[in-house]
Amino acid sequence: MTRRFRPGGLRARLLVAFVLVTVLGAAAAAWSSAGSASSALVTSTQQRITGTITGQIQAITPELTYPPIQSTLDRLRAAVGTNAVVTFQDLRSAEGTDLVTDELRTAVRTQNRLVTQRITVNGTPWLLVGTPIMITALDGVRTPSGIEVYSMHDLTDVEQQIDGLTRSAAVTAAWALPLALLLALVAAGSVLRPVRRLRDTARRLAAGDLDARSSPRGADELAELTVTINEMAESVQASMAAMQRMQADAKRFAADVSHELRTPLSTLTAVAEVLATTADRMEPDARESARLAITETHRLVRLVEDLMEVSRFDAGTAHLRIEDVHVANAVRDCLRARSWADRVELVAPDDIQLRLDRRRLDVIVANLVGNALRHGEPPVRVSVSASREQVSIEVTDHGPGLPEHVLAHVFDRFYKADSARTRTPGSGLGLAIARENARLHGGDLTAGNAPGGGARFVLRLPRTPQDPLVSVYQG
Incomplete structure (x- = not known):
């Protein structure tokens, strides 16, 4: 028998719920993994860049003279690399791209430590690194020298890697859909199979097959429901059997009684006909009683005739x-x-x-x-x-x-x-x-x-x- 897929049926609701939960769970896990990996990638890249810049600055700092001159700033910028700017009061290193924000400059000057900032310029992501050059006295006290180094690094490659992780997460969630659907079909089949058996049993009972039963399987709620339905069917079958016996007895009784009444009713009918011919010569009280007897006799005859007709219908004759x-x-x-x-x-x-x-x-x-x-x-x-x-x-x-x-x-x-x-x-x-x-x-x-x-x-x-x-x- 072909099973029709009904949008509002229990099977459809189970499939939709299972698929949604599975796909949403897979998507959430994939996006969470992608987010964690992206954050780790950015952090790792940032640590690598700041570590490199710190090492380059520490390598050249002992060779610097204070206060610095223009050539000192240029040497420091060349040591840090391209896309770097070195400043000291009003002096500034030659060349170098300057994307440094006022916010970064203020943070470097007020905090006297290495500060990073991520910005996007014309669609290109950049990592800005700013750090002051510190002078360490013989007693170990560190004071700002006034020299500030700013380095700018293009994060396009990192963004591309993050986009790749995002696409991988989307593909993973997409692959989860057919797998979730397959698992949902299997789960729905195992859950609905006993429900379909109960439905078929109920249909047979409704069609009049009172011997219809379902075999309980397992020890879950559906098995308990199956046992309950079987008990209900047995109770209905017993009640219907008792009712059919009573109906058969009642029909047989009516047929027997109406048949047995035919002979005495024939006698009563003959008597009534005699009374009808002599009623006019009777005393008023006797005449009224005779007419009442005639009327009731005719009524009884019609009732017996109707009962016999009904019994023939019941017997199929x-x-x-x-x-x-x-x-x-x-x-x-x-x-x-x-x-x-x-x-x-x-x-x-x-x-x-x-x-x-x-x-x-x-x-x-x-x-x-x-x-x-x-x-x-x-x-x-x-x-x-x-x-x-x-x-x-x-x-x-x-x-x-x-x-x-x-x-x-x-x-x-x-x-x-x-x-x-x-x-x-x-x-x-x-x-x-x-x-x-x-x-x-x-x-x-x-x-x-x-x-x-x-x-x-x-x-x-x-x-x-x-x-x-x-x-x-x-x-």
Whole structure:
């Protein structure tokens, strides 16, 4: 599997951090080394020059006469070398470049010792050396003779060597970059490999593979995290297994109960029909009780029928009985059979035909329209439209609509938005059964609110049923 490099990912952050630390450390070390070497080079050069000048002056000093004359100053300048100036009060040696600064002269005269100064003239670095000539008396006392020697030395070669050291430091830092990147890749791989294993395990768990586990390696924090995730997966797996057992038991119980109730309900239905024919001849109290019994018996029959239908969906035994259906006529027949034709507005083209299960379409439309009539406000409208891929049936009303907290549960089994409506004729399974029937056709049923107010349910059915459990009905 190809791993994508994400700029904001943990791998990228580790690489960037490692490379930055390594490169900055290498650069700092290289620059520090270059700075130390440069400082040592300048100091060494300065010591060598001042040592040479001191030796030259000490060699010729015994031959000098005091006070000096012009020729004495010239001899001293010649002994020190070119680019030197020797002064005594108003006298000055002939020739020689004079770059001496007033600051250096003042320091030599006030401190009576050798003084150095580095300056740059027209881009050229110079080292200026100034020293007084001292007279030593017989008692060892040293006094200034008034003669001052100044020597100027070009430091271009030294600057070139320093530039070379700087370039070497830059090259060293540059070479550290690929090495740091390589080391970062190796380090990031060793750190992120267990993280990727945990990620893959988490993805498998999220996809439903509750047997997914990661093997802990080592004894670090990632190993502890792996153990924790494995324990969490085992706990979730045990909880899901228990939940599945309870769901299976509940579904089996509902199927068994609804099946066992069919025979006594048939008897009760027969009794209710007898009561219905004789209720008008009963006493008022007995007649009211008989009608209540008839109503509750019919409600119980519908509930058992809905439970049996739900159990067929759960068991996967529900199938379609496909036939060619004229959609507008099917919807119109559904409304007419329940005496809703004068209460519901139908907008449907007459040329839409679809291959579907007519009985299941009737169940869907009856549930949607009945729900709109019971809980919405008129006018209730059923609109049928079609495209090349699907047919849509939309049921809307002009009531208060569906609250946000109801939309998430409107298709849940036995869900009723108003707890005070526990004795309404509905079983709480109608919308759930309607959506199961829609999905059995390969379509779907969605709920929402119309832009102008009121609830809005949309049934979408494909042109061709997609469920494999299909039987073809020949009319």
